[in-house]
Amino acid sequence: MLYSKVSPAEKRVALRKMLTAGAARQFPGAFNPLSARLIEEKNFDGVYISGAVLANDLGLPDIGLTTLPEVANRAGQIARMTDLPALVDADTGFGEPMNLARTIQELEHAGLAGMHIEDQVLPKRCGHLDGKTVVDTSTMTQRIAAAADARIDDNFLIMARTDIRGIDGMSAAVDRVKAMVDAGADAIFPEAMKDLSEFETITNAVDVPVLANMTEFGKSELFTRQQLADAGVAMVIYPVTLLRSAMGAAERVLDTINADGTQNASVDQMLTRSRLYELVEYEDYNAFDSGIFNFEVPGLDIEANAETL
Numbered sequence: 001m002l003y004s005k006v007s008p009a010e011k012r013v014a015l016r017k018m019l020t021a022g023a024a025r026q027f028p029g030a031f032n033p034l035s036a037r038l039i040e041e042k043n044f045d046g047v048y049i050s051g052a053v054l055a056n057d058l059g060l061p062d063i064g065l066t067t068l069p070e071v072a073n074r075a076g077q078i079a080r081m082t083d084l085p086a087l088v089d090a091d092t093g094f095g096e097p098m099n100l101a102r103t104i105q106e107l108e109h110a111g112l113a114g115m116h117i118e119d120q121v122l123p124k125r126c127g128h129l130d131g132k133t134v135v136d137t138s139t140m141t142q143r144i145a146a147a148a149d150a151r152i153d154d155n156f157l158i159m160a161r162t163d164i165r166g167i168d169g170m171s172a173a174v175d176r177v178k179a180m181v182d183a184g185a186d187a188i189f190p191e192a193m194k195d196l197s198e199f200e201t202i203t204n205a206v207d208v209p210v211l212a213n214m215t216e217f218g219k220s221e222l223f224t225r226q227q228l229a230d231a232g233v234a235m236v237i238y239p240v241t242l243l244r245s246a247m248g249a250a251e252r253v254l255d256t257i258n259a260d261g262t263q264n265a266s267v268d269q270m271l272t273r274s275r276l277y278e279l280v281e282y283e284d285y286n287a288f289d290s291g292i293f294n295f296e297v298p299g300l301d302i303e304a305n306a307e308t309l
């Protein structure tokens with residue numbers, strides 16, 4: 001009922017423990033707090049909170065327009081609704097090293113288990129698009145060092161993402177991930193890997209957990225969990241999958257209403273009222289209320305006093 005009773009500190013420890021090379025832990029992207037519940041109920045390992053989803057949910061493109069308070073607030077609403085650890089996408093960190101320090105502390109206070117920051121320059125782009133630019137290595141390593149230094153809970157995971165693969169190729173990507181680990185990154189997100197051998201090159205180059213981004217309509221093929229595990233990947237995200245599915249369903253039902261004048265033909269595709277109530281634990285709230293508002297007043301015989309009450 002209400003929020004998760006697992007503390008952020010416990011979630012961070014759990015995240016650290018589960019991220020071993022080849023574990024390929026699966027983190028679907030929650031597009032709202034309720035979908036985080038669904039992810040947990042379906043036994044996934046953790047919840048991802050995508051920058052693209054946070055921006056798109058506000059009707060904005062994913063080009064770095066969202067602000068730290070917006071991201072921290074929404075990510076916190078999602079993270080506290082599940083017992084699973086949540087990893088949030090903090091884009092480029094919302095500024096330069098001093099801002100990075102504040103970003104880390106805000107996200108820690110919001111109850112996140114970890115975050116990732118990337119080496120793009122603003123305006124940033126989806127990592128699977130062309131036309132990106134990245135900062136030089138020393139700017140990126142300063143961001144990571146400032147983030148690591150500002151953290152209060154040592155278990156808060158700082159993941160570093162590089163978008164350099166699509167610009168300067170794989171050997172630049174290998175140099176960049178090594179430098180990011182040396183600067184204090186706890187985990188690596190190599191963006192826009194073309195195939196499994198590229199993931200393997202990265203997992204062989206560093207000793208920290210590596211993430212694979214299985215976003216649809218991007219540059220990577222949609223590999224299975226097993227394929228990614230065999231390439232040494234520790235964590236897999238499906239960042240926009242649920243939002244795309246939910247919006248796809250929404251579009252179809254609107255078309256049905258337009259065509260038929262009623263939603264009847266779509267009802268069997270919907271989450272039923274009882275299933276929805278199950279997800280929000282309606283029964284537990286009812287039980288709580290009936291335990292308190294039982295209309296019994298100690299020492300008072302309600303029936304005997306019925307006329308005067």
Ligand SMILES: C[C@](O)(C(=O)O)[C@H](CC(=O)O)C(=O)O
Nearest residue numbers: 050051052126127128215239
């Ligand atoms: C992972 C990502 O950073 C996100 O914000 O979810 C995006 C996903 C996408 O746009 O498909 C990305 O840059 O890959």
Ligand SMILES: [Mg+2]
Nearest residue numbers: 050051052089
């Ligand atoms: Mg993003």
